[in-house]
Amino acid sequence: MKGTEKMATAEFIGKVKDKNGYAVHLLYKYRGHEYMITDEHNGYSEPMYVKHKNEQNRIDREIEDSMKPQKEYKYEDSAEYGFELFWNYVEG
Secondary structure (H helix, E strand, O other): OOOOOOOOOOEEEEEEEOOOOOOEEEEEEEOOEEEEEEEOOOOOOOOHHHHHHHHHHHHHHHHHHHHOOOOOOOHHHOHHHHHHHHHHHHHO
């Protein structure tokens, strides 16, 4: 995102505890996409802000990729066409 744009914030949806009680799965919605991060309470995992940042960056990339123009399908670009050329060459 550009510096002049306002950053979207994640909306908290809910949480679910593991059976053993050591981890909490937190559910969020960001830019229309849901994601889940896990707080393990073990002191060894990534900080929560890093997990949020990684998930939000992943969602931003997905949105950007979906906005890119899709390449038009051509049979000549397909693997099937490549195999057809190969077998025609082998069979002579």
